[in-house]
Amino acid sequence: MRLASVAAHFGRDIDRSLQKMAGIVADARAAAVDLLVFPDATLGGYLSDLRHPDAHALPPALREDSFEVGRVIAMAGDMVVCFGYTEDAGTGLDGEQVHYNAALCVTGDGVLGRHRKVHQPAGEALVYRAGDVFAAFDTPVGRLGMLIDYDKTFPESARSLALDGAHVVACLSAWPASVTDRASRLPQDRQSRLFDLYDSARAAENQIVWISSNQTGVMGGLRFLGQAKVVGPGGDVLARTWSKGALAVAEVDVEAEITRSRRLLHHLDERAPASYVVEMRGGS
Structure with a gap:
């Protein structure tokens, strides 16, 4: 199966975004891609300021x-x-109008699955409601789950999808460089290192295939990292992009790779949930 992740810039102009998507889909089809993952905010772009979002320049909202x-x-x-x-x-x-930072998984037959971002960084809660569930769903390429950028910071997010049977997780991002401690070069940026670290860690700890997309370029005060990739169940990066727009494509036998990675050590089966409970003692 051929899996592909997109690093590209998508802004406020939805018609232009649709044209760009069509071109990328055509390129992916020519490369015999089975699963294509675009970034967060593909239609309408992301926020331009995480701390103080401009109420007059928000992404356009669409119904499903x-x-x-x-x-x-x-x-x-x-x-x-x-x-x-x-x-x-x-x-x-x-x-009040209710908006979510959301993702859809589709084929020509319609919507297969959906996700509303649960974890919200900084000022995002001023614009979006938070989702409240992580759920996997069946697709022609196997059981799949989706996350949206900051969700992957929390191990429970990906673990919930893996426990729900997801063998592939698509993490769609609009992940910027640090807004408080900017590095002169993106590869040295703290958020750049964390973005890559989370991608490999979430794949390895759940022994799943991980597809990480991201925006590129600049939106207002945010500079997006790119760094789209496909990661194997051992945490190994199979294909990746850098800071520019590009397509990361990897050919993976998902079931064979997951079976091989879980042959001796099966992380999901070997958990000890009873030991993870934290009790509050002595009141507050």
């Missing part, structure tokens, strides 16, 4: 049944495609 989502479904055809967008979930009980 929108024309734009329908265009992605149509271009996917027989390929499994994951992409990110700002989801318009209607009006909440408080009368």
Whole structure:
């Protein structure tokens, strides 16, 4: 099976993003890709400031049944495609519009799975509601789970998907360089190192195949890292990009590789959940 992860810049212009997606899908199809993972915020772009989001320059929100989502479904055809967008979930009980940082997994037949970002960094909670579940789902390329960037910082996120049977996890990111301690070169940036570390660690600790996409370029005050990759169940990077837009493609026998990695040490089976409970003693 051929797995591909996208590093590319996607901004506010959704029509332009759809055109770029169509070109990338065509390139992936020519390379016989079975699963293609776009970054977070593919349709409409990400925030331009994490600490103080500009209320007048937010990403456009779309419903799952929108024309734009329908265009992605149509271009996917027989390929499994994951992409990110700002989801318009209607009006909440408080009368406010509810938006999620969300991802969809589709083929030409429609939506296979969805994820709403659970963990929110800095000022993202000022713009988006938080999701509350991690769930795997079946696809033509096997059982799959999705995460959105900051979710991967928390080991429980990927572990929840692995325990739900996911053999492949797609992590869609709009992951920037550090906003508080910028390095002169991206490879030395603290967030650059963490981005790569989490990708390999989450794959290895769960013995799964990990596909990590990311935005590139600049949005407002954020400079995105790129560094899209495909990681094997031993934490080994099978294909990757750097800071520029590109496609990381790897041919992987997912089931064979996972079986091989779990032959002697099977991390999920050998857990000791009863030992992980933390009791609060003595009141607060």
